Amino acid sequence: MSPSDAVMRDPGTPQATMGRPSDYLHAQHTLRSWFFTTDHKRIALLYLASITVFFVFGAIAAGLIRLCLVVPNGQIFTNDTYNKIFTMHGVIMVWFFLIPSIPSTFGNFLLPLMIGAKDVAFPRLNLLSWYVFMTGALFTMATLVIGGVDTGWTFYAPFSTTYSNTYVIPALLGVIVVGFSSILTGLNFVVTVHMMRCPGMTWFRMPIFIWTLYATSLIFLLGTPVITLALILLVMERAFHIGVFDPRLGGDPVLFEHLFWFYSHPAVYIMVLPGMGVITELVAAFAQKRVFGYRFVAYASIGLASITFLVWGHHMFVNGQSQLASTVFSFLSFAVAVPSAVKVYNWTATIHKGNIRLDTPMLYAMGYIGLFVLGGLTGLFLATLAVDAHLHDTYFVVAHFHYIMVGGTMLAFLGGLHYWWPKFTGRMYPEAFGRVGAFLIFVGFNVTFFPQFILGYLGMPRRYHDYPPEFQLLNILSSAGSTILAVGYFFPMIYLTWSLWFGKRAPANPWQARGLEWTTSSPPPPHNFAVTPRVDFDPYDYAIKAREVG
Amino acid sequence: MSGAPSPAAYPLLLWPQAASQSAVHVDWLIFAFTAVTLLLTVPIFLAITYFALMYRSGRQVDRGHTSDRNVKIELSWMLIPFFLTLAFFAWGAQIFDVEKHAPANALEIQAIGRQWMWKFQHPGGQAEINDLHVPTGQPVLINMISQDVIHSLYLPAFRVQMETLPGRYTQLWFKAERPGQYRLYCSEYCGTDHSVMDGLLYVMSPSDYARWLSQAGSSQSLAALGKRLFSNYGCSGCHGAGATIRAPDLAGLYNRPVPIDGGGSVIADDTYIRDKILNPDNNLIAGYKQVMPSFKGVIPEDELMQLIAYIKTMETPS
């Protein structure tokens, strides 16, 4: 029974585009207009600024780790300090950088633009999501200052609940709060995709990036509550000794591992899926060609988000888990590799007979494909039971996930940042510096992390401050690589900032790419489109152009 | 000690030594998997590089007649690599299966992990801290537990590791073939000195091992030590011959099903026996009134292992 709806336009908001045209960046200048904005584009930039700051802290921690590991029995820091450093590196990078990175920056900025909407479904909730993120993240960062946490980002019981003498509870509370930020973002995105598509924008006319954002948002909604509960129980255990994880009281520490990994495995797909979406956009734009097998790629995104919830036990092959459970999890982990492989083959087929330009974003995309494949396949090695019995908790695992997180997600983030930089800022970045930066990052990354595969197979366990002397050479090599990588990161930080004032002004579509975001000005006006788009064409409608050039 | 050099003697190691047949099998698996991986990926990398250069913008080359989907191709490149890689899943599962089932004649060594050291107890009562001596040619089963947080015993030379948990026994087994000195580590982060909770694994010929055992200074086997504890802690007062309290007979108990109150039964393995000593109110036994006191906080882990070793030797009277 629906009532007769009286439609009223709230007369409160002035029309910002009356009179001279102005984009979202320059429409208002006050601090209030930034910190109380409900414009998804400004919120995206708020996130961009904050995650960059957190990244710097996480990267400093990484630098300190590699510095320590240059000598086998490090004298630079004590064991306890080292343990706090790697814990904070993990916590910051996972929760305050990687998980929000692409969804909260590119997702927030581009989702409404790509589907022809004026904003996300709940703009004020979007802003709240950023404040919640900042509250939780700053709270945890504060524990750094007052003394640190040394449990590892995985917070395993009973070490975290009973034996650690560091500020575990404050750190956990911060992470719990940040989880709500993820949930609110995921909720906003899901409703936006369902409800706010412009006329003619059917599901299969959406760019792949939207499909991957949608799949990621499903994981946000379904996975995050479980980690919230797991961490709440951890806080209860540490504060009140409730007993669920304490064998002396009849509880089981392995229960925590189950609750933790049930979220944390899908969490890595939160980090991976949006990156895949970005790469799809980059490959299509720089090959000037339709995505090969669009439907399979779209389904693969949803497939990944589904199967990812079934594989968490592959983190627990050697913790006394039953052989049957381990075998099932191993099999499912092989299955989850299939949708990822699909995407890689599809990207390759998209490049075939395209019209390729090797600008910086495309360099990052190609680097991504190589490194992600290596990372993914080493994941399959780890999914193999007998192999994991050797490689679990060694540097092989560290190398594997850094290939995915840095070689994968980070490269996708940087590639997307360069690709959409003209759209976000209205400026072009200097292309030559872009290519040098991409090259340095690629080389530095490989020199840092490839030796770690070998170290892991040799048997060097992870989270080790002291190590046997025969591992020193490879550790030195890895640390040397990290300095190249650090220099590489400085490049975009400097020239992108420089371009804000001195970069060439960008046209609406500097890459001649397809996609609704390129039909509006660079930067876009506050309400995205002067006229609501109507769509009657497929995504990546490049075919005509390719024929013209070829 | 055998003449093999210490692991630190190798300045640049690129492949770990394999000290067992099983380790060699795992290495073969890795080689083969790597080969298949390269087979599946190198063509992709070559293709991408080739296409990026061949179809570079500005080059006059045929770009026509491309389709945007091909269900047959897409299904094949989904399913063929999947089934190919499944062969490795099966191979890995098979080796894992062997790793999960120790032979019945395995030499059982007890291990306790605690912050931040390992204590090993050989059946003859010889104890060692952080280092472990084992013979070749004989399956060795390590039965282990943690005294505090989760640790993990990692023996890279055998390509195996298993976590030690507080409150529950876990096991790993191996059969060493190649004498030498290798490393052993704790591979589950456990706090301050996690990275110095390592030791040396000495694999020795059976005669060397026997000589080491006799020199290692032990007067009694684990089971004999356990027998003395059984008396000292008063267990024999109820479970021994001539006891006035009606307590379950422990002879032949080990690995047999025990009927419990409320129906069903439970297997009396190491974890069960340990739990019964510490929490006798768990798993109430059918047909008996529970009056056994708890020994929680009274009997330390290594003595629990000795008691269990003794209980295992208690035979059913003929």
Added chain:
Amino acid sequence: MAEPVGIVLAEHFSTVTQQRQAAKLGLWAWLITELLLFAGLFLCALIIRIQHPASVTLAATHLKFWIGAANTAVLICSSFTMSGAIVLSRIGWRAGMLRFMLATAGLGSLFLLLKGFEYYQDYVEHMVPFLSGPYVLAHDQASRLFVDVYFITTALHGVHLITGVSILLVLTWQASRPHFLARHQNRIEVYGLYWHFIDLIWMIVFPVLYVLNR
């Protein structure tokens, strides 16, 4: 007596229908996350029951079944009153809607009072193992696992209920102002979803903790 009913169209939506549907879907998405949060606790309760059946049964005998049952009835009634408020909001009967909303808040508060009394009884009977002080089932270590999960689950539900009642009271105050129903009728509908969900969670908590283990 009937007022005009409608909603103000927010500027980023193109139609009112779109706005209503978005709000509903948004709240359903939130409720799914809440369900998963509690599901983890139900899982813990289930695991504890499987591992320590005797201890759980023993601990459950100390739960105040009749207070729990009364609370269940109270919440069911409150769902009815909330539904009543929604129906009345749709036809623009402001006074009646406000009465139903207050009744709902009242019933919710009654639940909290009964719950508080129940916690007090638990305290008096020394059934609060995580506080220092005697614990009546101290000889059965595993029983405290169940009791602790009972406290966490009911406390978490209680927090949601306190939040719910607070928002409801604010909403009632807002709805009492003129022109509310013409501009924000949607809020009553969407809030009603949340209230029913709080009720639904209790419908699972009560059997899982109180009933199953007797």
